[in-house]
Amino acid sequence: MSDQLLEIENLRIALDGNPDQQVVKGLNLSIRPGQTTCLVGESGSGKSLTALATMGLLPKVLQTIEGSIKIKGEEVLTASPGRLRTLRATAMSMIFQEPMTALNPVARVGQQIEEVLEFHSDMSQGARKKRTLEMMEAVHLPDVEKMYRSFPHQLSGGQRQRIMIAMALIMRPQLLIADEPTTALDVTTQAQILSLIRELREQQGTAVLFITHDMGVVSEIADDVTVLKLGEVMETQQVEQLLRHPQTDYTRDLLRSVPSQVPRPPSPAASDEVVLRTEDLCKTYGGTGLIRKGREVRAAQDVNLTLTHGRTLGIVGESGSGKSTVARCIMRLIDPTSGKIMVGDEDIAVMKQSDLKARRKKFQIVFQDPMRSLNPRREIGESIIEGPLNFGVSRAEAMERARDLLELVGLPGSAIDRFPHQFSGGQRQRVAIARALAMDPDILVADEAVSALDVSVQAQVLDLLADLQERFGLGILFITHDLGVAAQICDEVMVMQTGKVIEYGPAGEVLGNPKQDYTKALIAAAPGRHWDFANFRPFSEAPASAATPANQS
Amino acid sequence: MVGYIIQRILAAIPVMGFVALFVFLMLRLTPGDPAAIIAGDTATPEQLDRIREALGLNDPLHIQFITWIGNLLQGEFGTSVISGKPVIELIQARMEPTISLALTTIILSVLIAVPLGVIAAWKHGTLIDRFVMLISVLGFSVPVFVIGYLMISLFSMQLNWFPVQGFRPIGDGLGEFLHRIALPTFTLTLLYIALIARITRTSMLEILGDDYIRTARAKGLPEARVLMRHALRNCSVPIITVIGIGFALIISGVVVTESVFNLPGLGRLTVDAVLARDYPVIQAVILLASLIYVVVNLLIDIAYVLLDPRIRYS
Numbered sequence: 001m002s003d004q005l006l007e008i009e010n011l012r013i014a015l016d017g018n019p020d021q022q023v024v025k026g027l028n029l030s031i032r033p034g035q036t037t038c039l040v041g042e043s044g045s046g047k048s049l050t051a052l053a054t055m056g057l058l059p060k061v062l063q064t065i066e067g068s069i070k071i072k073g074e075e076v077l078t079a080s081p082g083r084l085r086t087l088r089a090t091a092m093s094m095i096f097q098e099p100m101t102a103l104n105p106v107a108r109v110g111q112q113i114e115e116v117l118e119f120h121s122d123m124s125q126g127a128r129k130k131r132t133l134e135m136m137e138a139v140h141l142p143d144v145e146k147m148y149r150s151f152p153h154q155l156s157g158g159q160r161q162r163i164m165i166a167m168a169l170i171m172r173p174q175l176l177i178a179d180e181p182t183t184a185l186d187v188t189t190q191a192q193i194l195s196l197i198r199e200l201r202e203q204q205g206t207a208v209l210f211i212t213h214d215m216g217v218v219s220e221i222a223d224d225v226t227v228l229k230l231g232e233v234m235e236t237q238q239v240e241q242l243l244r245h246p247q248t249d250y251t252r253d254l255l256r257s258v259p260s261q262v263p264r265p266p267s268p269a270a271s272d273e274v275v276l277r278t279e280d281l282c283k284t285y286g287g288t289g290l291i292r293k294g295r296e297v298r299a300a301q302d303v304n305l306t307l308t309h310g311r312t313l314g315i316v317g318e319s320g321s322g323k324s325t326v327a328r329c330i331m332r333l334i335d336p337t338s339g340k341i342m343v344g345d346e347d348i349a350v351m352k353q354s355d356l357k358a359r360r361k362k363f364q365i366v367f368q369d370p371m372r373s374l375n376p377r378r379e380i381g382e383s384i385i386e387g388p389l390n391f392g393v394s395r396a397e398a399m400e401r402a403r404d405l406l407e408l409v410g411l412p413g414s415a416i417d418r419f420p421h422q423f424s425g426g427q428r429q430r431v432a433i434a435r436a437l438a439m440d441p442d443i444l445v446a447d448e449a450v451s452a453l454d455v456s457v458q459a460q461v462l463d464l465l466a467d468l469q470e471r472f473g474l475g476i477l478f479i480t481h482d483l484g485v486a487a488q489i490c491d492e493v494m495v496m497q498t499g500k501v502i503e504y505g506p507a508g509e510v511l512g513n514p515k516q517d518y519t520k521a522l523i524a525a526a527p528g529r530h531w532d533f534a535n536f537r538p539f540s541e542a543p544a545s546a547a548t549p550a551n552q553s
Numbered sequence: 554m555v556g557y558i559i560q561r562i563l564a565a566i567p568v569m570g571f572v573a574l575f576v577f578l579m580l581r582l583t584p585g586d587p588a589a590i591i592a593g594d595t596a597t598p599e600q601l602d603r604i605r606e607a608l609g610l611n612d613p614l615h616i617q618f619i620t621w622i623g624n625l626l627q628g629e630f631g632t633s634v635i636s637g638k639p640v641i642e643l644i645q646a647r648m649e650p651t652i653s654l655a656l657t658t659i660i661l662s663v664l665i666a667v668p669l670g671v672i673a674a675w676k677h678g679t680l681i682d683r684f685v686m687l688i689s690v691l692g693f694s695v696p697v698f699v700i701g702y703l704m705i706s707l708f709s710m711q712l713n714w715f716p717v718q719g720f721r722p723i724g725d726g727l728g729e730f731l732h733r734i735a736l737p738t739f740t741l742t743l744l745y746i747a748l749i750a751r752i753t754r755t756s757m758l759e760i761l762g763d764d765y766i767r768t769a770r771a772k773g774l775p776e777a778r779v780l781m782r783h784a785l786r787n788c789s790v791p792i793i794t795v796i797g798i799g800f801a802l803i804i805s806g807v808v809v810t811e812s813v814f815n816l817p818g819l820g821r822l823t824v825d826a827v828l829a830r831d832y833p834v835i836q837a838v839i840l841l842a843s844l845i846y847v848v849v850n851l852l853i854d855i856a857y858v859l860l861d862p863r864i865r866y867s
Contacts, residue, residue: 055771088773101764104783106861116772151862167772
């Protein structure tokens with residue numbers, strides 16, 4: 001018997017078991033006890049499927065057609081359902097990307113953890129509860145007695161992920177499979193969860209199979225890295241070797257696409273024309289209960305921003321910071337409580353929706369998830385021309401322009417009669433951008449517009465936005481939680497926290513030399529900030545002439 | 554929670570008020586003079602006038618409405634024009650068969666339909682699933698009276714297992730009660746099994762794709778536990794809704810079933826009253842039916858809060 005904890009050999013997974021439709025193509029992977037291996041790849045690389053196959057949790061349409069997965073020398077693929085259930089939880093366990101949806105919403109979290117003991121141990125009820133509370137303390141949850149009785153929706157994303165980790169590790173399995181466990185979390189929460197995983201790994205000697213697309217996270221947590229592309233292993237290396245000396249073009253491209261934390265130089269101001277200005281913009285929720293005054297939530301307080309022609313202003317912040325609230329107020333998708341929103345020389349903050357209609361041409365928005373923001377039952381051409389048609393453009397003319405726009409955003413004009421599901425994520429976001437541009441706006445609001453995309457695609461869409469900005473002189477308001485992305489596209493940056501503006505200024509200043517503790521903390525929490533991925537070296541080894549992030553303390 | 558219930562009860566008052574107004578106007582605005590109906594074809598103008606005076610029909614409309622509402626609030630529902638008995642007594646006499654039938658039908662349907670729906674969703678796309686769907690289509694498409702007469706023909710006439718018709722109150726003994734109510738229950742159940750099984754299957758299918766089901770499996774829980782504790786509990790809101798509305802539907806009258814099996818229930822009372830233009834009875838039955846709907850909806854909403862901690866009303 002080998003000393004490997006997990007050994008995957010020549011794993012092949014295919015759609016409907018059809019050998020012509022393989023999604024994982026002969027994957028080999030092994031993990032020693034106590035080791036952390038990162039499985040890196042973009043969407044469609046088969047990294048999550050490999051994890052699910054290991055747990056015996058593949059969806060029915062996907063079948064393993066060849067290969068072997070052995071945990072502690074025991075074959076998983078041929079194990080009986082009963083044996084498989086025992087192996088889960090006791091030998092290996094798994095945590096998932098979305099802590100929001102991974103817990104049963106109608107059961108108390110403590111009981112959801114305890115349930116594992118109920119089926120995999122012969123502890124008494126009292127002992128189970130005691131062990132559950134211990135485990136909840138081990139993952140550093142506060143006030144565990146109270147939290148034991150809480151429901152998932154009462155907890156934050158980070159707390160929920162801690163519950164998931166407690167649940168996964170309560171039987172002390174030797175292998176923890178973590179499928180993008182921090183992707184949906186804020187950057188400061190992500191840093192906490194990563195350090196928790198490291199801590200528990202050291203305490204319990206658990207090996208970790210960590211699935212991620214984020215090279216920053218890889219640089220923080222991995223011992224070994226396996227890079228996957230379209231179901232095939234590109235390379236497997238020790239982490240520092242991989243980051244310094246990637247062996248394949250694919251890995252090199254992947255590393256080069258990682259948005260650098262170093263702000264780009266600001267684009268030259270084409271003109272000083274202010275296209276958008278807010279004055280003391282406020283949005284307050286609640287507080288208007290009929291019988292009892294509800295709790296007031298100040299989602300945005302006294303936001304003053306100025307966006308000039310041809311420039312990009314980034315609003316960065318964690319969830320609940322109010323960045324999307326500001327974007328939605330400016331779009332008048334929600335009504336601001338007070339303050340002014342000046343588009344050109346008109347205040348649209350209090351304008352009636354009927355008057356607003358004619359002005360909507362000027363400001364357009366691109367949302368995070370194009371799969372949900374494009375009507376799935378309409379050809380994309382119809383979605384693109386809908387706006388212009390409302391403003392009286394003839395159908396033929398609008399269609400003509402839609403074709404031009406598609407080519408402008410890098411899609412063939414002939415794709416105009418396809419449906420959203422026939423495109424990839426990046427292509428769909430290009431369609432959404434074309435739709436916004438069809439109105440000839442002065443202002444483009446991009447609300448987390450690249451957050452759902454793979455890094456290589458993300459880089460392309462950012463390039464496209466920069467290109468369009470140069471061509472049309474768009475003022476872009478770019479909402480993001482990703483400081484790296486902000487550094488790549490923004491001329492100015494505004495940092496928000498719990499509805500308030502913390503810091504606002506040129507991107508180089510705010511991100512390169514932050515004044516406020518909160519901004520510093522955000523930058524410090526960004527994973528992989530010591531690595532200059534694009535140049536395959538840590539920043540500390542960069543030649544003195546190269547730009548370095550100021551915050552290396 | 555208590556505050557919420559009180560708030561909901563208060564909110565039901567205007568609803569009932571509108572129903573009362575509608576029922577009142579329906580009677581006054583439809584062609585035909587109630588006094589003429591009561592007096593019969595041979596009445597003299599003087600007799601008619603006396604009846605009008607006695608019924609208060611000579612008062613202005615709003616006075617009549619207020620008087621009528623006032624009477625209702627005191628439990629005074631009037632007397633049947635046909636039998637001369639107080640309406641409230643007539644309804645009370647008809648309540649037991651209808652409520653009995655509603656309870657037996659809903660209980661039996663839930664016991665059969667929910668497991669069927671769960672299994673169909675779990676074994677999605679297999680023969681079992683298709684079989685459940687077939688039953689469901691049958692239950693929806695075969696008319697209740699056809700099922701009723703088929704049941705009578707098979708189980709009463711040929712096999713002689715059950716009596717053809719009639720009702721025995723539960724006070725006469727549980728065995729006799731069940732024996733009599735079995736066939737009408739089976740007849741109605743088929744429709745409700747179809748409805749509830751379909752809703753259960755659809756919601757289960759959706760929930761089974763959710764992330765926390767994958768989590769439950771990743772914990773190494775047995776399938777039964779995954780299905781019942783994690784999936785079914787999350788489907789309870791749509792299922793409870795259908796059960797509640799189904800119950801209210803039966804109570805407010807299953808005329809066909811009651812006629813086929815000669816059950817002296819509310820549905821029959823309603824039909825007889827409508828045919829005889831017995832307005833006080835019609836009014837009372839409509840008010841009762843809407844009250845039942847309001848109460849059932851309130852119970853459904855309370856069930857939501859108990860079943861899903863995310864739903865909170867202020």
